[in-house]
Amino acid sequence: MKRDVFVAISFLMAFLLISYAITVKDVLGMAENPLRPLGGFYLRHAFAPSNLTSHSPEVVTAIVWNYRGFDTLFETFVFFLSIMGALSIFRLTEEQEKEVRSLESREPHRHMDLITRATTKLVVIMIVSISASIALHGHLTPGGGFQGGSAMAVAALLLFAAFSKFTLERKGLTLRHVITAYAFGLALILATAIAPVFLYDGRLLQINLLPGETGLLNLDVGEYIAVTFGFLMVFLVLGISEWIFKVILRGEIE
Amino acid sequence: MQELHLIILAIVVSFGFVFSYLAMKEHDLLKALALSSVQSTFFALGFYILAAPDIVLAYLAIAVGAYTALVILAISKTERYEVGE
Structure with a gap:
């Protein structure tokens, strides 16, 4: 039983450490670049008058069935x-x-x-x-x-x-x-x-x-x-x- | 606003972790299955906070519905209690 508590607390500590590192310390570098170029392409073209449009305001469905x-x-x-x-x-x-x-x-x-x-x-x-x-x-x-x-x-x-x-x-x-x-x-x-x-x-x-x-x-x-x-x-x-x-x-x- | 979302996300996902740990430690397989679907519900909430409603719709139906039913079917062909350590 004591071991269980120890394992559970160490899991939680690891989880909190990783989320602190990613969100506050920004180790993955996601904060300064929230939208990648590929994502920007999808958002601009999915429902726009261009050759690459999918005629769909729902970008996820457009990616799932058209772009991918x-x-x-x-x-x-x-x-x-x-x-x-x-x-x-x-x-x-x-x-x-x-x-x-x-x-x-x-x-x-x-x-x-x-x-x-x-x-x-x-x-x-x-x-x-x-x-x-x-x-x-x-x-x-x-x-x-x-x-x-x-x-x-x-x-x-x-x-x-x-x-x-x-x-x-x-x-x-x-x-x-x-x-x-x-x-x-x-x-x-x-x-x-x-x-x-x-x-x-x-x-x-x-x-x-x-x-x-x-x-x-x-x-x-x-x-x-x-x-x-x-x-x-x-x-x-x-x-x-x-x-x-x-x-x-x-x-x-x- | 974003900080609030991240805090809710952290709380929800830690609840999910707690329930998955309880599911692993449970010896009654049916109870473990119920705990694992509670964990799936928390993770679905997490997906919703991460702004992925498409995933939520599929994840809830699969993880709480189809997966649970298939595992119940598998448990019915074996024993309900996990024996020994």
Whole structure:
């Protein structure tokens, strides 16, 4: 116990020393040069009548999807690869899927009490609307596709916890439908990335050639759909009970 | 004004440090997870003071929502209490 207190106090002292050195003593030299030339470039061009504009007052979204667009595009591909990895680890043949369904119908049907379920319904509606506003307004105010999508994934998780996986599947959010929606989001991103090449003789992802903020809005909406349904896909696959997987992998079918 | 922001930032981040330390020392993994999401909330406040609302929106949803749920799923497949020193 004494050692714990000692460790905690030494951590705090180190933290205070570092923040004192950076803010008051200015060891990194950030005080005399608050805006770097690169940052100044973004601030001057993101929403200005020039060739390098992004048609967006939200400089962060402009950097994320236009000036540093390839980073975000490849991030989307990394996310795609990790989801495909999860799906291929948990892949099932069609007969096995039927077995999973018949085994799941035998599972005891459990759900939480009325208060939790009613509150969850209200909260989920709020989260969905807020995540939509984060994503669809992402080119004007702080936010964007990934932020909105991850907020939406939390709504899906709440539904999972308060109700069950079967509630989602009864509402039509089966694995197949979710994969289709995910593919639609990715297709929207790719189409927007390629559109300047074919329509305006530009380069890949040169979305400032597209009229107005179409490019940023399309990419945000595509990322929103992709992230939402990507997370949901992983949760649906992980939601299958462990004992069912064990039964199927051992081949113990009655 | 800037000094006030920096002082609030220092307080918030030190609270975050305290909670991350408590989470490391906790033997009940579910309690540790709750402490770690409190720490994430403090760090999200820190990001907000640093004028990065884009990060706050993603960080809160991931660190408090998705990460916690995935770790609960992992804990449900192992034991709840960390044994021994």
